[in-house]
Amino acid sequence: MTVAVIGGGVVGRAVALSLARRGERVRMIDPAADRSAPSWGNAGHLATEQVAPLASPATIRSVPGRLFARGGPLDLPVAQAGTWLPFAIRLLAASTPARFTAGSAALRGLLAGAMPAWRRLVAAVDAGDLLREDGHFVTWPDAVRAAAGIARWRAADIGTTRIDAATDAEFARLRSLSPQVAAAIRFTGSGQIADLDQLAQALDAALAAAGVETVRDTATLFRDGDRMTIRGIAADRIVIAAGIGSAAPMAAAGHRVPLIAERGYHIRGQAERWPADVPPVVFEDRSIIVTRYADSVQVAGFVELGRADAAPDPRKWVRLERHVAELGLPIAGPFRRWMGARPTLPDYLPAIGRSTRADNLYYAFGHQHLGLTLAAVTGELVADLLTDATPAIDLSPFAIDRF
Known part of the structure; x- marks a missing residue:
């Protein structure tokens, strides 16, 4: 039988490749040929330390001080209140201590498998050099903010990662990158994809070698009894892994999906003066992360809740440049x-x-800041579901019926 994977971001590609490597016949449906999905513009950071969901009492308390208008990384555009206000109400409901604790437990299990799955994936696509497991740095500009930040991190659930003080040599190197660095810690157990463009190329080559057919089209789903079909495309089973575009095909099957576009911004500059072997560096007081790729250095940040198709806000790029x-x-x-x-x-x-509403429908989306981090393990888990293998973790906390 043929499996159609709707979505060609890093999660969709990982799902398609995992299925193909288990002997399934796969079609990957993705109208975008320009790698415009967030998969190919993210920070490259494999964030295994981010066990605590952002739906938390601490996040709610921090909102006033983190607003963009006050110099922070969070923007709630007034003109798009009709989009983000219903989401914010649901976020409040999901941020109770009990739900936060349950969400942390669910993410902890998922993140524990992230790095081993990435090792298997890069080995499968013959691109082991793309996975860097040398952690990342978090820095602060003064002792007061450093003490508070380090205390928060040491009290947080960081899963399989570990925190150490930066060594004298590491601190000196960070100071050579920014004289504003007054303190730093190093995380061990997190990682980085060395270059997103090279990752996409390696995945595409592996997909082609595995016989995966790429269909450049938009998938429109229709119900046919207890099953879903795709207009103009033959498929026996369907996996929806279309990121922010997953809501519409899921709705066709009767699922309520309260997705929102959490928009991030980045700028890329020339890489000649940034050492290639420095892992990602977080400047926590600025809420930005700096990542060196093969031929560029990227500065990324901001959480802007709204519509995916809204025009970009140039003020974010200006602030990153500042x-x-x-x-x-x-x-x-x-x-x-x-x-x-x-x-x-x-x-x-x-x-x-x-899906509990269509016999042949599966899904993998909504990975927020962890799409790259969780892509490889998600691909394996979805392949388990479709091949009647027992998934390595309990997937019930991630069922869409929770909404």
């Missing part, structure tokens, strides 16, 4: 600007499972 200048980072322009929409559900857990 951060580069004020921190004294050795990143030269002219800067390339990008914006992408992370697919986010109100409880900040992904949706992974099998």
